[in-house]
Amino acid sequence: MSMHYLPGPQQLRRMTTDEIRDAFLITGLFQPGAITLRAVDLDRVILGGAVPGAEPLRLEPGPELDTATFLERREVGILNTGGAGTVTVDGETYELARLDLLYAGRGAAEVTFASADASNPARFYLVSYPAHASHPTRLVKADEAQGGDLGTLAQANQRRLSKYVHPDAFPSAQLVMGVTQLKEGSVWNTMPAHTHQRRTEVYLYFGLPQDGVVFHFLGEPGESRSVVVRDGDVVLSPSWSIHSGCGTGAYTFCWAMGGENQAFADMQGVAMADLR
Ligand SMILES: O=C(O)C(=O)C[C@H](O)C(=O)CO
Numbered sequence: 001m002s003m004h005y006l007p008g009p010q011q012l013r014r015m016t017t018d019e020i021r022d023a024f025l026i027t028g029l030f031q032p033g034a035i036t037l038r039a040v041d042l043d044r045v046i047l048g049g050a051v052p053g054a055e056p057l058r059l060e061p062g063p064e065l066d067t068a069t070f071l072e073r074r075e076v077g078i079l080n081t082g083g084a085g086t087v088t089v090d091g092e093t094y095e096l097a098r099l100d101l102l103y104a105g106r107g108a109a110e111v112t113f114a115s116a117d118a119s120n121p122a123r124f125y126l127v128s129y130p131a132h133a134s135h136p137t138r139l140v141k142a143d144e145a146q147g148g149d150l151g152t153l154a155q156a157n158q159r160r161l162s163k164y165v166h167p168d169a170f171p172s173a174q175l176v177m178g179v180t181q182l183k184e185g186s187v188w189n190t191m192p193a194h195t196h197q198r199r200t201e202v203y204l205y206f207g208l209p210q211d212g213v214v215f216h217f218l219g220e221p222g223e224s225r226s227v228v229v230r231d232g233d234v235v236l237s238p239s240w241s242i243h244s245g246c247g248t249g250a251y252t253f254c255w256a257m258g259g260e261n262q263a264f265a266d267m268q269g270v271a272m273a274d275l276r
């Protein structure tokens with residue numbers, strides 16, 4: 001689990017396509033029969049994919065954390081983006097269908113992942129931040145997440161935004177996490193765009209067909225760049241960067257944030273006239 005470092009806005013202005021992709025994209029998180037973890041120097045987030053086959057998989061800290069267990073000083077949100085599966089936290093087993101999420105707080109000692117059917121495995125997406133307080137484990141079923149419809153068909157951005165981990169639902173240390181699903185015929189997310197001076201954000205795009213892509217926009221509002229992302233890719237969004245996308249069809253993405261506060265609405269809107 002090597003540390004992934006991000007460039008600053010001045011560097012981004014002069015970067016090539018390959019350099020931008022290497023710096024802002026995390027790919028290959030979902031490997032059959034394995035847990036893949038990537039530590040990112042963005043509010044110290046660790047991103048992971050766990051795809052259990054016939055055997056369960058156990059979450060281990062690795063030497064980088066210098067802890068006995070992964071959650072000794074951390075919390076984690078675990079979203080199932082695949083077939084049915086289970087997550088077991090300290091002996092208690094939770095069933096997660098697609099789009100269900102499990103939150104496990106600081107101090108949980110043993111976390112294991114299993115698929116209900118190895119031929120249609122669960123694909124667990126993990127987002128973990130440092131935690132300075134301990135909060136109980138919570139299962140959030142997809143239909144329990146607080147949702148709201150946004151956008152219009154005329155602007156091709158009709159979508160449902162569901163908040164899973166946020167202070168109005170239950171306490172977490174710093175994680176805020178949810179899922180946005182675009183409706184058929186809509187392709188835009190988060191336009192008009194915004195930044196978060198006090199937080200950083202990570203986007204996992206999923207549910208895209210094999211030939212489907214999303215053009216994700218990042219960078220300072222006046223210096224935007226695009227990266228083409230595919231199913232299972234994660235885009236990293238520093239506090240100074242917009243995060244928005246336009247797809248070749250409808251898609252789903254998981255957004256997650258860590259940082260100074262957990263107020264969802266703490267964002268700096270960008271006027272359309274200021275985008276370049
Ligand atoms: O479609 C949207 O708009 C979103 O999903 C917004 C993102 O989640 C976001 O940027 C939250 O800060």
Ligand SMILES: [Zn+2]
Nearest residue numbers: 196201243267
């Ligand atoms: Zn945002």
